[in-house]
Amino acid sequence: MLSLHLGVPSGAQLSVLAIGAHPDDIEIGAGGLLLGLAQAQPRVRYIVLTGTPERRQEARNAAHAFMPDADLAIELFELPEGRLPAVWAGVKEILEMVAPSCSPDVIIAPSSDDAHQDHRTIGEIVPTVFRDQLHLAYEIPKWDGDISRPSMYVPLSAETVCRKVELLNKCFPSQRNRDWWDDEVFLGLARLRGMECRARYAEAFICTKSVIGPVASAPGNLQEGLI
Ligand SMILES: [Zn+2]
Numbered sequence: 001m002l003s004l005h006l007g008v009p010s011g012a013q014l015s016v017l018a019i020g021a022h023p024d025d026i027e028i029g030a031g032g033l034l035l036g037l038a039q040a041q042p043r044v045r046y047i048v049l050t051g052t053p054e055r056r057q058e059a060r061n062a063a064h065a066f067m068p069d070a071d072l073a074i075e076l077f078e079l080p081e082g083r084l085p086a087v088w089a090g091v092k093e094i095l096e097m098v099a100p101s102c103s104p105d106v107i108i109a110p111s112s113d114d115a116h117q118d119h120r121t122i123g124e125i126v127p128t129v130f131r132d133q134l135h136l137a138y139e140i141p142k143w144d145g146d147i148s149r150p151s152m153y154v155p156l157s158a159e160t161v162c163r164k165v166e167l168l169n170k171c172f173p174s175q176r177n178r179d180w181w182d183d184e185v186f187l188g189l190a191r192l193r194g195m196e197c198r199a200r201y202a203e204a205f206i207c208t209k210s211v212i213g214p215v216a217s218a219p220g221n222l223q224e225g226l227i
Helices: 026-040 053-065 084-101 119-128 158-169 181-198 224-225
Strands: 015-020 043-051 069-081 108-109 134-138 152-157 201-206
Touching: 015 026, 015 119, 026 043, 026 053, 026 108, 026 134, 026 152, 026 158, 026 201, 043 053, 043 084, 043 119, 053 069, 053 108, 053 119, 053 158, 069 084, 108 119, 134 201, 152 158, 152 181, 158 181, 158 201, 181 201
Parallel strands: 015 043, 015 108, 043 069, 108 134
Antiparallel strands: 152 201
């Protein structure tokens, strides 16, 4: 299958906005993608909307661990966990505060189809604030069983997936005793998504809108090609 690459003008620095409702969301959903993007030394704005002091520190550690070479700006907020629908205006205000100073090439954020109310709230608001950006909505395994049909895949090597799981365990010790936190869950989902895109492992995303650029080296123009 033809792969679409996250291209930026030659010499430009890829700009990424990563948004999570909770510390660990971004890394569970897109940790493999971030490990890959980090090699290009992107500019990353990393935003998490809820979290205790302990969990916010975990988020800081994780952002640096997953993106050691990135130009990283971390902003952590204290909205009430599990109650983001009740503070909908607060979520929107934070994202609207970020938007004027941030024009990312790609936004990594939760999906509006996510069964968790905090994830879903962010997923619904992101496209209302950022109207001209590629929004890749990540997936997070959970007991609600909301795994859905993705539209984009990022193939990952076994090395990258293992590094992702290693860092998840290292960076989020407060979550390791949760019954759903399990290497097999993370690896199993990555293997399933890999099978679906004919790779060994992958992360999958929902993208509701994207733009395909013209092929620069194609002879003639599109109209000629259609005739
Ligand atoms: Zn979450």
